[in-house]
Amino acid sequence: MSTIIEVSHVYKAFGGLNVINDCSIQVEQGSITGMIGPNGAGKTTLFNIIAGNLPLDAGRVLFDGEDITNMSSNELFHKGLLRTFQIAHEFSNMTALENLMMVPPRQLGENLFSAWLKPGEVSREESEVRQRAMEVIDFIGLSHVRNELAGNLSGGQKKLLELGRTMMTDARVVLLDEIAAGVNRTLLGDLVANIERLNREMGYTFLVIEHDMDMIARLCDPVIVLAQGRVMMEGTIQEVQSNPEVIEAYFGAPTE
Ligand SMILES: Nc1ncnc2c1ncn2[C@@H]1O[C@H](COP(=O)(O)OP(=O)(O)OP(=O)(O)O)[C@@H](O)[C@H]1O
Numbered sequence: 001m002s003t004i005i006e007v008s009h010v011y012k013a014f015g016g017l018n019v020i021n022d023c024s025i026q027v028e029q030g031s032i033t034g035m036i037g038p039n040g041a042g043k044t045t046l047f048n049i050i051a052g053n054l055p056l057d058a059g060r061v062l063f064d065g066e067d068i069t070n071m072s073s074n075e076l077f078h079k080g081l082l083r084t085f086q087i088a089h090e091f092s093n094m095t096a097l098e099n100l101m102m103v104p105p106r107q108l109g110e111n112l113f114s115a116w117l118k119p120g121e122v123s124r125e126e127s128e129v130r131q132r133a134m135e136v137i138d139f140i141g142l143s144h145v146r147n148e149l150a151g152n153l154s155g156g157q158k159k160l161l162e163l164g165r166t167m168m169t170d171a172r173v174v175l176l177d178e179i180a181a182g183v184n185r186t187l188l189g190d191l192v193a194n195i196e197r198l199n200r201e202m203g204y205t206f207l208v209i210e211h212d213m214d215m216i217a218r219l220c221d222p223v224i225v226l227a228q229g230r231v232m233m234e235g236t237i238q239e240v241q242s243n244p245e246v247i248e249a250y251f252g253a254p255t256e
Helices: 043-050 073-079 096-101 112-117 119-139 155-167 185-202 213-219 237-241 244-251
Strands: 003-014 017-028 032-036 058-063 081-083 173-177 205-209 223-227 230-235
Touching: 003 043, 003 205, 017 032, 017 043, 017 058, 017 205, 017 230, 032 043, 032 185, 032 213, 043 173, 043 205, 073 081, 096 119, 096 155, 119 155, 155 185, 185 205, 185 213, 205 213, 213 237, 223 237, 223 244, 230 237, 230 244, 237 244
Parallel strands: 032 205, 032 223, 081 173, 173 205
Antiparallel strands: 003 017, 003 058, 223 230
16 A cells, blocks of 8 residues: 555644644555544544645645645645535525536636637536536435435435535545544445555545544544544544553543
């Protein structure tokens, strides 16, 4: 395996508060890496830094060997590094299928000039996008609601749709931030299965922040434990859960 994301000696403070403190992590290509830690450990801040949503104070971030420190989220999106919520929330007055069709970057049809110059090419591209959207909606198990307005989908179905939207791009690394929150167990099972399939069949690498330990145990290897803005340990979920320091810092801490 090779390293696809490398966070190296990163620091970030808000006012006088050092939130990320000489933090270094590596995410291996093809892995589903979990990130856990007590409330306020800095997980979301680190995600924001990696995904180009927040500038860092010191240190650097590499994506597949390239220095992406402080690159914009838009540039990173086009490189294939994205965060699910980055794709704007579903358009509730469009159907599930139309929501998927909205996603592909640089669609020819969006450019009026090219639509005028090359109408044949535009309609060919539109039908390719539609075909891909049909495949994706089938893959995520939402074919039965493809013509339903996205606003009428359940919370869990919307998360599946959001995951589907990442499949409409050429994503290589997807950052998932607490996607289990508020999703019922049945749909959560579908979500987990889809993440596993995307990983196995399409080679996606995932970095997952999650408070749901069942989900972490089912999906993630390795698991990184963050505490006070730096890595406390990294290992399998079994190693992490049996480490006394982690139990003290994480499992011993009051949860929300
Ligand atoms: N924009 C900001 N301005 C000031 N302080 C911030 C900002 N963003 C985060 N913080 C602080 O940084 C610390 C880490 O927050 P962060 O959201 O990264 O933690 P977390 O590990 O994701 O927590 P949780 O598990 O509760 O979501 C917290 O003390 C938080 O109050």
